[in-house]
Amino acid sequence: MIAIVRSEWLKLRTTAVPWVLAGIALLINGLLILVIYLNHDSNGGGFGGGGGGNSGSSVTTSVVSYPHTTQQLRNLVGSGFEGYLFALLLGVLCITTEFRHKTVTTAFLITPVRPIMVAGKLLMAAIGGAGLAIIMLVSSLVGGGLTLVGLGGSFSALLHQVPAVAPGMILVFILFAILGVGIGSLLTNQVAAIVVTLGWFIILEGILVSLVHGAAKWVPTGAAEAAANLTRNRGDLSLFLFNWWQGTLLMLAYGLVFALIGSMMLTRRDIT
Protein backbone atom coordinates (compact mmCIF):
# COMPACT_ATOMS: atom_id res chain seq x y z
CA MET A 1 0.00 0.00 0.00
CA ILE A 2 2.90 2.34 0.75
CA ALA A 3 4.22 1.66 -2.76
CA ILE A 4 0.87 2.53 -4.28
CA VAL A 5 0.59 5.76 -2.29
CA ARG A 6 4.14 6.72 -3.31
CA SER A 7 3.32 5.93 -6.93
CA GLU A 8 0.12 7.98 -6.66
CA TRP A 9 2.04 10.90 -5.23
CA LEU A 10 4.57 10.76 -8.07
CA LYS A 11 1.65 10.49 -10.49
CA LEU A 12 0.06 13.59 -9.01
CA ARG A 13 3.12 15.78 -8.75
CA THR A 14 4.27 15.04 -12.29
CA THR A 15 1.15 16.67 -13.71
CA ALA A 16 0.11 20.29 -13.57
CA VAL A 17 -3.00 19.60 -11.48
CA PRO A 18 -1.69 20.05 -7.91
CA TRP A 19 0.47 23.05 -8.81
CA VAL A 20 -2.30 24.86 -10.62
CA LEU A 21 -4.73 24.17 -7.77
CA ALA A 22 -2.24 25.26 -5.12
CA GLY A 23 -1.34 28.33 -7.19
CA ILE A 24 -4.93 29.48 -7.55
CA ALA A 25 -5.59 28.76 -3.87
CA LEU A 26 -2.55 30.86 -2.91
CA LEU A 27 -3.63 33.70 -5.15
CA ILE A 28 -7.09 33.73 -3.61
CA ASN A 29 -5.59 33.56 -0.15
CA GLY A 30 -3.43 36.60 -0.97
CA LEU A 31 -6.54 38.50 -2.04
CA LEU A 32 -8.37 37.45 1.13
CA ILE A 33 -5.51 38.70 3.30
CA LEU A 34 -5.63 41.95 1.38
CA VAL A 35 -9.38 42.17 1.98
CA ILE A 36 -8.85 41.63 5.71
CA TYR A 37 -6.57 44.67 5.85
CA LEU A 38 -8.55 46.83 3.41
CA ASN A 39 -11.70 46.04 5.31
CA HIS A 40 -10.07 47.39 8.39
CA ASP A 41 -8.94 50.61 6.66
CA SER A 42 -12.40 51.38 5.38
CA ASN A 43 -13.68 51.07 8.95
CA GLY A 44 -11.66 54.15 9.74
CA GLY A 45 -9.14 52.92 12.23
CA GLY A 46 -11.12 50.55 14.42
CA PHE A 47 -10.41 47.00 13.32
CA GLY A 48 -13.84 45.45 13.21
CA GLY A 49 -14.25 42.32 15.31
CA GLY A 50 -14.68 39.07 13.47
CA GLY A 51 -17.80 38.06 15.33
CA GLY A 52 -16.01 36.50 18.28
CA GLY A 53 -16.51 37.31 21.91
CA ASN A 54 -13.82 40.01 21.84
CA SER A 55 -15.61 42.75 19.98
CA GLY A 56 -15.59 44.83 23.10
CA SER A 57 -11.84 45.26 23.01
CA SER A 58 -11.82 46.79 19.56
CA VAL A 59 -14.05 49.53 20.83
CA THR A 60 -11.73 50.45 23.63
CA THR A 61 -8.59 50.29 21.50
CA SER A 62 -9.91 51.93 18.40
CA VAL A 63 -6.53 53.51 17.65
CA VAL A 64 -5.01 50.12 16.86
CA SER A 65 -4.86 49.80 13.06
CA TYR A 66 -4.12 46.09 12.63
CA PRO A 67 -5.64 42.76 13.71
CA HIS A 68 -4.93 42.28 17.38
CA THR A 69 -7.84 40.56 19.09
CA THR A 70 -7.76 36.78 19.43
CA GLN A 71 -10.56 36.40 16.90
CA GLN A 72 -9.00 38.80 14.41
CA LEU A 73 -5.66 37.05 14.63
CA ARG A 74 -7.30 33.65 14.23
CA ASN A 75 -9.15 34.88 11.17
CA LEU A 76 -5.86 36.02 9.72
CA VAL A 77 -4.12 32.66 10.40
CA GLY A 78 -7.09 30.84 8.92
CA SER A 79 -7.60 33.15 5.95
CA GLY A 80 -6.94 30.22 3.59
CA PHE A 81 -9.68 28.10 5.14
CA GLU A 82 -11.92 28.30 2.07
CA GLY A 83 -9.12 26.58 0.16
CA TYR A 84 -10.76 23.32 1.20
CA LEU A 85 -12.59 23.58 -2.10
CA PHE A 86 -9.23 23.03 -3.80
CA ALA A 87 -8.51 20.01 -1.62
CA LEU A 88 -11.86 18.69 -2.79
CA LEU A 89 -10.95 19.29 -6.44
CA LEU A 90 -7.56 17.66 -5.86
CA GLY A 91 -9.36 14.52 -4.73
CA VAL A 92 -11.78 14.61 -7.66
CA LEU A 93 -9.03 15.21 -10.23
CA CYS A 94 -6.59 12.59 -8.97
CA ILE A 95 -9.04 9.90 -10.06
CA THR A 96 -10.87 11.47 -13.02
CA THR A 97 -7.61 12.48 -14.72
CA GLU A 98 -6.75 8.78 -14.99
CA PHE A 99 -9.89 8.20 -17.02
CA ARG A 100 -9.52 11.34 -19.08
CA HIS A 101 -6.03 10.37 -20.25
CA LYS A 102 -6.69 6.61 -20.19
CA THR A 103 -3.82 6.12 -17.76
CA VAL A 104 -6.28 4.07 -15.76
CA THR A 105 -5.36 1.14 -18.02
CA THR A 106 -1.79 1.24 -16.73
CA ALA A 107 -3.02 1.82 -13.18
CA PHE A 108 -5.21 -1.29 -13.26
CA LEU A 109 -2.43 -3.37 -14.82
CA ILE A 110 -0.25 -2.46 -11.83
CA THR A 111 -3.10 -2.88 -9.33
CA PRO A 112 -5.64 -5.29 -10.83
CA VAL A 113 -7.69 -5.35 -7.62
CA ARG A 114 -9.32 -2.01 -8.25
CA PRO A 115 -10.52 -1.07 -4.73
CA ILE A 116 -6.84 -1.14 -3.68
CA MET A 117 -6.10 1.58 -6.21
CA VAL A 118 -8.98 3.67 -4.84
CA ALA A 119 -7.67 3.12 -1.30
CA GLY A 120 -4.23 4.29 -2.42
CA LYS A 121 -5.77 7.42 -3.86
CA LEU A 122 -7.76 8.08 -0.68
CA LEU A 123 -4.57 7.96 1.37
CA MET A 124 -2.61 10.03 -1.11
CA ALA A 125 -5.38 12.64 -1.35
CA ALA A 126 -5.56 12.83 2.45
CA ILE A 127 -1.84 13.56 2.56
CA GLY A 128 -2.17 16.02 -0.33
CA GLY A 129 -5.09 17.74 1.42
CA ALA A 130 -3.04 18.12 4.60
CA GLY A 131 -0.19 19.48 2.50
CA LEU A 132 -2.45 22.05 0.88
CA ALA A 133 -3.75 23.14 4.31
CA ILE A 134 -0.18 23.61 5.51
CA ILE A 135 0.67 25.61 2.38
CA MET A 136 -2.35 27.83 3.05
CA LEU A 137 -1.39 28.30 6.71
CA VAL A 138 2.21 29.14 5.88
CA SER A 139 1.15 31.59 3.18
CA SER A 140 -1.19 33.31 5.65
CA LEU A 141 1.58 33.52 8.24
CA VAL A 142 4.04 34.89 5.70
CA GLY A 143 1.70 37.26 3.84
CA GLY A 144 -0.48 38.25 6.79
CA GLY A 145 2.43 38.22 9.21
CA LEU A 146 4.67 40.48 7.14
CA THR A 147 1.85 42.98 6.70
CA LEU A 148 1.06 42.79 10.39
CA VAL A 149 4.65 43.48 11.38
CA GLY A 150 4.83 46.27 8.81
CA LEU A 151 1.85 47.94 10.49
CA GLY A 152 3.43 47.60 13.90
CA GLY A 153 1.66 44.44 15.08
CA SER A 154 3.12 41.45 16.85
CA PHE A 155 4.10 38.40 14.82
CA SER A 156 4.40 36.25 17.92
CA ALA A 157 0.80 37.10 18.83
CA LEU A 158 -0.16 35.77 15.41
CA LEU A 159 1.93 32.64 15.88
CA HIS A 160 0.24 32.03 19.21
CA GLN A 161 -3.05 31.50 17.44
CA VAL A 162 -1.69 28.79 15.10
CA PRO A 163 -2.35 25.86 17.49
CA ALA A 164 -5.96 26.99 17.78
CA VAL A 165 -6.55 27.19 14.04
CA ALA A 166 -4.21 24.77 12.25
CA PRO A 167 -5.38 21.33 13.46
CA GLY A 168 -9.03 21.97 12.60
CA MET A 169 -8.13 23.45 9.24
CA ILE A 170 -5.83 20.56 8.31
CA LEU A 171 -8.54 18.10 9.35
CA VAL A 172 -11.11 19.83 7.14
CA PHE A 173 -8.78 19.82 4.13
CA ILE A 174 -8.11 16.10 4.62
CA LEU A 175 -11.83 15.35 4.87
CA PHE A 176 -12.61 17.29 1.70
CA ALA A 177 -9.80 15.60 -0.24
CA ILE A 178 -11.18 12.19 0.79
CA LEU A 179 -14.68 13.27 -0.24
CA GLY A 180 -13.22 14.35 -3.59
CA VAL A 181 -11.80 10.88 -4.26
CA GLY A 182 -15.16 9.40 -3.32
CA ILE A 183 -16.96 11.66 -5.80
CA GLY A 184 -14.33 10.97 -8.48
CA SER A 185 -14.66 7.21 -8.09
CA LEU A 186 -18.42 7.52 -8.60
CA LEU A 187 -18.25 10.02 -11.45
CA THR A 188 -15.18 9.17 -13.49
CA ASN A 189 -16.01 11.61 -16.27
CA GLN A 190 -13.84 14.58 -15.38
CA VAL A 191 -16.11 17.33 -16.68
CA ALA A 192 -19.20 15.80 -15.10
CA ALA A 193 -17.41 15.31 -11.79
CA ILE A 194 -16.20 18.92 -11.65
CA VAL A 195 -19.55 20.36 -12.69
CA VAL A 196 -21.44 18.28 -10.13
CA THR A 197 -18.93 19.04 -7.36
CA LEU A 198 -18.82 22.78 -7.90
CA GLY A 199 -22.55 22.90 -8.61
CA TRP A 200 -23.28 21.27 -5.29
CA PHE A 201 -20.88 23.21 -3.11
CA ILE A 202 -21.38 26.60 -4.71
CA ILE A 203 -25.08 26.56 -5.51
CA LEU A 204 -27.20 23.53 -4.57
CA GLU A 205 -26.03 23.08 -1.00
CA GLY A 206 -26.86 26.70 -0.17
CA ILE A 207 -30.32 26.37 -1.70
CA LEU A 208 -30.98 23.13 0.19
CA VAL A 209 -29.91 24.65 3.51
CA SER A 210 -32.11 27.70 2.98
CA LEU A 211 -35.11 25.55 2.09
CA VAL A 212 -34.81 22.70 4.55
CA HIS A 213 -34.52 23.75 8.14
CA GLY A 214 -31.98 21.61 9.95
CA ALA A 215 -30.18 20.39 6.86
CA ALA A 216 -27.24 22.68 7.57
CA LYS A 217 -25.49 20.33 9.94
CA TRP A 218 -25.98 17.29 7.74
CA VAL A 219 -24.60 18.65 4.49
CA PRO A 220 -20.84 18.20 3.88
CA THR A 221 -20.00 21.85 4.42
CA GLY A 222 -21.88 21.86 7.73
CA ALA A 223 -20.15 18.66 8.82
CA ALA A 224 -16.81 20.16 7.84
CA GLU A 225 -17.52 23.39 9.69
CA ALA A 226 -18.20 21.27 12.75
CA ALA A 227 -14.96 19.35 12.23
CA ALA A 228 -13.11 22.68 12.05
CA ASN A 229 -14.06 23.29 15.69
CA LEU A 230 -11.51 20.64 16.67
CA THR A 231 -9.33 23.25 18.34
CA ARG A 232 -11.32 26.44 18.31
CA ASN A 233 -14.88 26.98 19.27
CA ARG A 234 -16.63 29.56 17.19
CA GLY A 235 -19.49 29.85 19.58
CA ASP A 236 -22.07 31.43 17.33
CA LEU A 237 -21.81 28.79 14.59
CA SER A 238 -21.56 25.84 16.92
CA LEU A 239 -25.16 26.20 18.00
CA PHE A 240 -26.33 24.85 14.66
CA LEU A 241 -23.66 22.21 14.13
CA PHE A 242 -22.56 18.80 15.38
CA ASN A 243 -19.57 18.31 17.68
CA TRP A 244 -16.23 18.33 15.90
CA TRP A 245 -15.92 14.54 16.06
CA GLN A 246 -19.46 13.97 14.89
CA GLY A 247 -18.83 16.30 11.99
CA THR A 248 -15.59 14.48 11.22
CA LEU A 249 -17.29 11.09 11.20
CA LEU A 250 -20.12 12.37 9.01
CA MET A 251 -17.66 13.84 6.49
CA LEU A 252 -15.61 10.63 6.53
CA ALA A 253 -18.78 8.64 6.02
CA TYR A 254 -19.70 10.69 2.96
CA GLY A 255 -16.24 10.24 1.44
CA LEU A 256 -15.77 6.57 2.28
CA VAL A 257 -19.29 5.46 1.34
CA PHE A 258 -18.92 7.20 -2.03
CA ALA A 259 -15.50 5.58 -2.47
CA LEU A 260 -16.87 2.17 -1.54
CA ILE A 261 -19.75 2.37 -4.02
CA GLY A 262 -17.34 3.82 -6.59
CA SER A 263 -14.91 0.94 -6.05
CA MET A 264 -17.63 -1.62 -6.57
CA MET A 265 -18.72 0.12 -9.77
CA LEU A 266 -15.13 0.30 -10.97
CA THR A 267 -14.61 -3.40 -10.29
CA ARG A 268 -17.43 -4.26 -12.67
CA ARG A 269 -16.42 -1.80 -15.29
CA ASP A 270 -14.86 -2.84 -18.61
CA ILE A 271 -11.80 -0.75 -19.42
CA THR A 272 -11.89 -0.75 -23.22
Place this chain on the structure above:
Amino acid sequence: MPSAIEVHGLTKHFGSVHAVENLSFEVDSGRVTGFLGPNGSGKTTTLRMLLGLVAVTSGTATFGGRTYEKLHKPTHHVGAVLEATSFHPSRRAEDHLKMVAIGAGIPLSRVDETLELVGLSDVARRRVGKFSLGMRQRLQLATALLGDPEILILDEPANGLDPQGIQWLRTFIRYQASIGRSILVSSHLLSEMEETVDDVVIVSEGRLVLQTTLADLAGRAGTSNGMRVRSPEIGRLTEILTATQVGFRPTAPDTIAIDGATPEWLGPVLAQNQIVVYELIHDRGSLEDVFLNLTQGFAATFPGATAGAGAGPGTPHAKPTPMPGGVS
Protein backbone atom coordinates in the same frame (compact mmCIF):
# COMPACT_ATOMS: atom_id res chain seq x y z
CA MET B 1 5.85 -27.60 -24.68
CA PRO B 2 4.24 -25.85 -21.66
CA SER B 3 1.70 -23.14 -22.30
CA ALA B 4 2.33 -19.56 -21.26
CA ILE B 5 -1.23 -18.48 -21.94
CA GLU B 6 -4.39 -20.59 -22.04
CA VAL B 7 -7.68 -19.32 -23.41
CA HIS B 8 -10.66 -21.66 -23.03
CA GLY B 9 -14.16 -21.01 -24.29
CA LEU B 10 -13.65 -17.29 -23.88
CA THR B 11 -16.80 -15.29 -24.60
CA LYS B 12 -17.61 -11.60 -24.31
CA HIS B 13 -20.92 -9.99 -25.09
CA PHE B 14 -21.29 -6.21 -24.92
CA GLY B 15 -25.05 -6.07 -24.78
CA SER B 16 -26.19 -7.56 -28.06
CA VAL B 17 -22.72 -7.36 -29.61
CA HIS B 18 -20.91 -10.69 -29.48
CA ALA B 19 -17.33 -9.44 -29.49
CA VAL B 20 -15.73 -12.78 -28.67
CA GLU B 21 -17.47 -16.13 -29.00
CA ASN B 22 -16.22 -19.38 -27.46
CA LEU B 23 -12.59 -18.69 -28.31
CA SER B 24 -9.94 -21.23 -27.31
CA PHE B 25 -6.21 -21.23 -28.04
CA GLU B 26 -2.88 -21.62 -26.31
CA VAL B 27 0.36 -19.72 -26.53
CA ASP B 28 3.46 -21.89 -26.17
CA SER B 29 6.32 -20.77 -23.93
CA GLY B 30 9.31 -19.15 -25.57
CA ARG B 31 7.59 -18.58 -28.91
CA VAL B 32 6.17 -15.60 -30.74
CA THR B 33 2.49 -16.09 -31.47
CA GLY B 34 0.75 -13.81 -33.91
CA PHE B 35 -2.84 -13.05 -32.96
CA LEU B 36 -4.30 -12.17 -36.30
CA GLY B 37 -7.63 -11.05 -37.60
CA PRO B 38 -9.33 -8.13 -39.32
CA ASN B 39 -10.20 -4.99 -37.38
CA GLY B 40 -13.17 -5.61 -35.14
CA SER B 41 -12.59 -9.35 -34.88
CA GLY B 42 -12.29 -9.25 -31.08
CA LYS B 43 -8.51 -9.26 -30.72
CA THR B 44 -8.27 -6.27 -28.40
CA THR B 45 -11.22 -7.45 -26.31
CA THR B 46 -9.57 -10.86 -25.94
CA LEU B 47 -6.26 -9.35 -24.84
CA ARG B 48 -8.02 -7.03 -22.40
CA MET B 49 -9.90 -9.99 -20.91
CA LEU B 50 -6.56 -11.77 -20.48
CA LEU B 51 -5.29 -8.74 -18.56
CA GLY B 52 -8.36 -8.44 -16.35
CA LEU B 53 -9.38 -5.08 -17.82
CA VAL B 54 -12.55 -6.42 -19.38
CA ALA B 55 -14.74 -8.88 -17.47
CA VAL B 56 -15.36 -12.19 -19.24
CA THR B 57 -18.93 -13.19 -20.02
CA SER B 58 -17.86 -16.84 -19.80
CA GLY B 59 -14.78 -18.98 -20.25
CA THR B 60 -11.28 -18.46 -18.89
CA ALA B 61 -8.12 -16.64 -19.89
CA THR B 62 -5.14 -17.58 -17.72
CA PHE B 63 -1.37 -17.53 -17.35
CA GLY B 64 -0.16 -20.91 -16.14
CA GLY B 65 -3.63 -21.53 -14.72
CA ARG B 66 -3.98 -18.19 -12.93
CA THR B 67 -5.96 -15.16 -14.00
CA TYR B 68 -4.06 -11.88 -14.24
CA GLU B 69 -5.75 -10.65 -11.06
CA LYS B 70 -4.56 -13.72 -9.15
CA LEU B 71 -0.93 -13.39 -10.22
CA HIS B 72 1.42 -12.32 -7.47
CA LYS B 73 2.95 -9.02 -8.66
CA PRO B 74 1.42 -9.31 -12.14
CA THR B 75 3.75 -6.83 -13.86
CA HIS B 76 6.66 -9.13 -12.96
CA HIS B 77 5.07 -11.91 -15.02
CA VAL B 78 3.17 -10.20 -17.78
CA GLY B 79 4.08 -7.03 -19.64
CA ALA B 80 1.43 -5.43 -21.83
CA VAL B 81 1.37 -2.85 -24.60
CA LEU B 82 -2.21 -1.89 -25.27
CA GLU B 83 -2.52 1.49 -26.92
CA ALA B 84 -0.17 4.36 -27.54
CA THR B 85 -2.57 6.92 -26.10
CA SER B 86 -2.62 6.03 -22.44
CA PHE B 87 -0.13 8.57 -21.16
CA HIS B 88 -0.65 11.80 -19.34
CA PRO B 89 0.66 14.30 -21.92
CA SER B 90 2.40 16.58 -19.43
CA ARG B 91 4.24 13.77 -17.66
CA ARG B 92 7.87 13.12 -18.59
CA ALA B 93 8.74 9.71 -20.05
CA GLU B 94 11.05 8.96 -17.14
CA ASP B 95 8.41 9.91 -14.57
CA HIS B 96 5.85 7.68 -16.26
CA LEU B 97 8.17 4.72 -15.88
CA LYS B 98 9.11 5.67 -12.30
CA MET B 99 5.45 5.88 -11.39
CA VAL B 100 4.86 2.36 -12.73
CA ALA B 101 8.04 1.02 -11.14
CA ILE B 102 7.23 2.40 -7.69
CA GLY B 103 3.64 1.21 -7.82
CA ALA B 104 4.65 -2.27 -8.96
CA GLY B 105 7.60 -2.66 -6.59
CA ILE B 106 10.20 -2.69 -9.35
CA PRO B 107 13.70 -1.30 -8.65
CA LEU B 108 14.12 2.21 -10.11
CA SER B 109 17.31 1.10 -11.85
CA ARG B 110 15.05 -0.66 -14.36
CA VAL B 111 13.79 2.71 -15.59
CA ASP B 112 17.09 3.66 -17.23
CA GLU B 113 17.66 0.09 -18.40
CA THR B 114 14.35 -0.15 -20.23
CA LEU B 115 14.67 3.37 -21.69
CA GLU B 116 18.04 2.29 -23.07
CA LEU B 117 16.55 -0.94 -24.38
CA VAL B 118 13.92 0.84 -26.46
CA GLY B 119 16.25 3.65 -27.48
CA LEU B 120 14.56 6.49 -25.60
CA SER B 121 17.38 7.43 -23.21
CA ASP B 122 17.95 10.75 -24.97
CA VAL B 123 14.37 11.89 -24.55
CA ALA B 124 13.79 10.53 -21.04
CA ARG B 125 13.12 14.01 -19.64
CA ARG B 126 10.79 15.05 -22.44
CA ARG B 127 7.05 15.28 -21.84
CA VAL B 128 5.12 12.45 -23.47
CA GLY B 129 2.77 14.94 -25.12
CA LYS B 130 5.67 15.91 -27.38
CA PHE B 131 6.33 12.30 -28.41
CA SER B 132 5.63 10.93 -31.87
CA LEU B 133 3.42 7.86 -32.15
CA GLY B 134 6.49 5.68 -32.69
CA MET B 135 8.13 7.05 -29.55
CA ARG B 136 4.96 6.39 -27.56
CA GLN B 137 4.93 2.80 -28.79
CA ARG B 138 8.51 2.44 -27.61
CA LEU B 139 7.63 3.95 -24.26
CA GLN B 140 4.79 1.44 -23.97
CA LEU B 141 7.26 -1.34 -24.68
CA ALA B 142 9.60 0.06 -22.02
CA THR B 143 6.66 0.10 -19.58
CA ALA B 144 5.85 -3.51 -20.39
CA LEU B 145 9.46 -4.59 -19.87
CA LEU B 146 9.95 -2.81 -16.53
CA GLY B 147 9.07 -5.83 -14.42
CA ASP B 148 11.25 -8.14 -16.55
CA PRO B 149 8.20 -10.31 -17.32
CA GLU B 150 8.39 -13.74 -18.97
CA ILE B 151 5.29 -13.03 -21.05
CA LEU B 152 4.67 -10.05 -23.32
CA ILE B 153 1.27 -9.11 -24.72
CA LEU B 154 1.40 -6.57 -27.53
CA ASP B 155 -1.78 -5.19 -29.08
CA GLU B 156 -1.16 -3.88 -32.60
CA PRO B 157 2.31 -2.58 -31.69
CA ALA B 158 3.09 -1.81 -35.33
CA ASN B 159 0.17 0.60 -35.68
CA GLY B 160 1.37 4.00 -36.75
CA LEU B 161 4.99 2.96 -37.12
CA ASP B 162 6.99 3.90 -40.19
CA PRO B 163 8.83 1.14 -42.10
CA GLN B 164 11.98 1.68 -40.04
CA GLY B 165 9.90 1.49 -36.89
CA ILE B 166 8.33 -1.78 -38.00
CA GLN B 167 11.75 -3.18 -38.82
CA TRP B 168 12.97 -2.14 -35.37
CA LEU B 169 9.91 -3.74 -33.79
CA ARG B 170 10.53 -7.06 -35.60
CA THR B 171 14.11 -7.17 -34.39
CA PHE B 172 12.96 -6.21 -30.92
CA ILE B 173 10.33 -8.97 -30.76
CA ARG B 174 12.72 -11.62 -32.14
CA TYR B 175 15.30 -10.56 -29.56
CA GLN B 176 12.76 -10.82 -26.74
CA ALA B 177 11.87 -14.34 -27.90
CA SER B 178 15.54 -15.31 -28.18
CA ILE B 179 16.04 -14.56 -24.49
CA GLY B 180 13.15 -16.84 -23.61
CA ARG B 181 10.12 -14.58 -23.41
CA SER B 182 6.74 -15.78 -24.68
CA ILE B 183 5.09 -13.18 -26.84
CA LEU B 184 1.51 -12.79 -28.01
CA VAL B 185 1.33 -10.03 -30.59
CA SER B 186 -1.83 -8.96 -32.38
CA SER B 187 -2.10 -7.47 -35.84
CA HIS B 188 -4.64 -7.03 -38.58
CA LEU B 189 -1.91 -7.49 -41.17
CA LEU B 190 -0.17 -10.83 -41.48
CA SER B 191 2.45 -9.25 -43.74
CA GLU B 192 3.52 -7.06 -40.82
CA MET B 193 4.18 -10.12 -38.71
CA GLU B 194 5.17 -12.90 -41.07
CA GLU B 195 8.88 -12.37 -40.48
CA THR B 196 8.37 -12.22 -36.75
CA VAL B 197 6.00 -14.91 -35.55
CA ASP B 198 6.46 -18.65 -35.01
CA ASP B 199 2.80 -19.51 -34.56
CA VAL B 200 -0.43 -17.93 -35.65
CA VAL B 201 -3.86 -17.73 -34.05
CA ILE B 202 -6.29 -16.41 -36.64
CA VAL B 203 -9.65 -15.03 -35.56
CA SER B 204 -12.58 -13.55 -37.37
CA GLU B 205 -15.86 -12.25 -35.95
CA GLY B 206 -14.72 -13.17 -32.46
CA ARG B 207 -14.22 -16.85 -33.33
CA LEU B 208 -11.15 -18.95 -33.89
CA VAL B 209 -10.48 -19.64 -37.56
CA LEU B 210 -7.19 -21.46 -37.28
CA GLN B 211 -4.32 -22.05 -34.88
CA THR B 212 -1.18 -23.39 -36.48
CA THR B 213 2.50 -22.73 -37.04
CA LEU B 214 3.68 -20.12 -39.50
CA ALA B 215 5.50 -22.89 -41.38
CA ASP B 216 2.22 -24.71 -41.93
CA LEU B 217 0.53 -21.52 -43.09
CA ALA B 218 3.45 -20.82 -45.43
CA GLY B 219 3.06 -24.35 -46.82
CA ARG B 220 -0.52 -23.59 -47.74
CA ALA B 221 0.53 -20.32 -49.29
CA GLY B 222 3.30 -21.94 -51.31
CA THR B 223 0.75 -23.72 -53.49
CA SER B 224 1.16 -22.59 -57.07
CA ASN B 225 -1.47 -20.28 -58.44
CA GLY B 226 -0.27 -20.74 -61.98
CA MET B 227 2.18 -19.42 -64.59
CA ARG B 228 2.22 -16.43 -66.89
CA VAL B 229 4.06 -16.50 -70.22
CA ARG B 230 4.97 -13.59 -72.53
CA SER B 231 6.12 -14.79 -75.89
CA PRO B 232 6.37 -13.59 -79.56
CA GLU B 233 5.06 -17.05 -80.44
CA ILE B 234 2.05 -16.91 -78.16
CA GLY B 235 -0.25 -18.22 -80.92
CA ARG B 236 1.78 -21.43 -81.30
CA LEU B 237 1.73 -21.96 -77.55
CA THR B 238 -2.04 -21.55 -77.28
CA GLU B 239 -2.50 -24.12 -80.06
CA ILE B 240 -0.38 -26.63 -78.16
CA LEU B 241 -2.31 -25.92 -74.95
CA THR B 242 -5.66 -26.29 -76.69
CA ALA B 243 -4.52 -29.57 -78.25
CA THR B 244 -3.62 -30.94 -74.80
CA GLN B 245 -6.84 -29.52 -73.29
CA VAL B 246 -5.10 -27.17 -70.83
CA GLY B 247 -7.07 -24.06 -69.91
CA PHE B 248 -5.55 -20.61 -70.29
CA ARG B 249 -6.61 -16.99 -70.50
CA PRO B 250 -4.99 -14.13 -72.37
CA THR B 251 -3.95 -11.21 -70.19
CA ALA B 252 -2.24 -9.12 -72.91
CA PRO B 253 -1.80 -9.49 -76.71
CA ASP B 254 1.43 -11.44 -76.20
CA THR B 255 0.75 -12.87 -72.73
CA ILE B 256 -1.36 -15.70 -71.33
CA ALA B 257 -1.98 -16.99 -67.83
CA ILE B 258 -2.20 -20.73 -67.23
CA ASP B 259 -4.03 -21.20 -63.93
CA GLY B 260 -2.71 -24.01 -61.76
CA ALA B 261 0.37 -24.67 -63.89
CA THR B 262 3.75 -25.26 -62.25
CA PRO B 263 7.21 -24.37 -63.60
CA GLU B 264 8.07 -28.07 -63.55
CA TRP B 265 5.22 -28.77 -65.96
CA LEU B 266 5.46 -25.72 -68.19
CA GLY B 267 9.27 -25.65 -68.61
CA PRO B 268 9.56 -28.95 -70.50
CA VAL B 269 6.51 -28.08 -72.65
CA LEU B 270 8.18 -24.85 -73.79
CA ALA B 271 11.53 -26.58 -74.37
CA GLN B 272 10.08 -29.50 -76.36
CA ASN B 273 8.22 -27.10 -78.65
CA GLN B 274 11.13 -24.67 -78.87
CA ILE B 275 9.05 -21.64 -78.04
CA VAL B 276 10.87 -18.35 -77.52
CA VAL B 277 9.96 -16.81 -74.15
CA TYR B 278 10.44 -13.16 -73.15
CA GLU B 279 9.00 -13.49 -69.69
CA LEU B 280 8.01 -16.39 -67.47
CA ILE B 281 6.26 -15.60 -64.19
CA HIS B 282 5.35 -18.01 -61.41
CA ASP B 283 2.22 -16.76 -59.56
CA ARG B 284 2.26 -17.97 -55.99
CA GLY B 285 -0.32 -17.33 -53.33
CA SER B 286 1.16 -15.03 -50.68
CA LEU B 287 0.65 -15.57 -46.97
CA GLU B 288 -1.51 -12.49 -47.00
CA ASP B 289 -3.77 -14.12 -49.63
CA VAL B 290 -4.18 -17.16 -47.43
CA PHE B 291 -4.88 -14.96 -44.44
CA LEU B 292 -7.46 -12.92 -46.34
CA ASN B 293 -9.09 -16.04 -47.70
CA LEU B 294 -9.29 -17.54 -44.25
CA THR B 295 -10.73 -14.50 -42.51
CA GLN B 296 -12.97 -13.24 -45.31
CA GLY B 297 -14.12 -16.72 -46.21
CA PHE B 298 -15.03 -17.33 -42.62
CA ALA B 299 -16.90 -14.07 -42.35
CA ALA B 300 -18.76 -14.79 -45.57
CA THR B 301 -20.30 -17.97 -44.17
CA PHE B 302 -22.32 -16.03 -41.61
CA PRO B 303 -25.97 -15.28 -42.28
CA GLY B 304 -26.57 -12.30 -44.46
CA ALA B 305 -23.28 -12.61 -46.29
CA THR B 306 -22.95 -14.15 -49.72
CA ALA B 307 -21.38 -17.58 -49.85
CA GLY B 308 -17.65 -17.41 -50.26
CA ALA B 309 -14.57 -19.54 -50.09
CA GLY B 310 -13.49 -20.98 -46.77
CA ALA B 311 -14.98 -22.95 -43.97
CA GLY B 312 -18.50 -23.25 -42.67
CA PRO B 313 -19.35 -22.15 -39.17
CA GLY B 314 -19.25 -25.71 -37.91
CA THR B 315 -15.62 -26.22 -38.89
CA PRO B 316 -13.47 -23.62 -37.21
CA HIS B 317 -10.28 -25.29 -38.41
CA ALA B 318 -10.84 -24.16 -41.95
CA LYS B 319 -8.91 -25.28 -44.96
CA PRO B 320 -7.71 -22.59 -47.31
CA THR B 321 -9.53 -22.06 -50.55
CA PRO B 322 -8.51 -24.69 -53.09
CA MET B 323 -6.47 -23.18 -55.90
CA PRO B 324 -8.36 -23.12 -59.17
CA GLY B 325 -7.30 -25.18 -62.13
CA GLY B 326 -5.08 -28.11 -61.39
CA VAL B 327 -2.80 -29.41 -64.09
CA SER B 328 -0.23 -31.51 -62.30
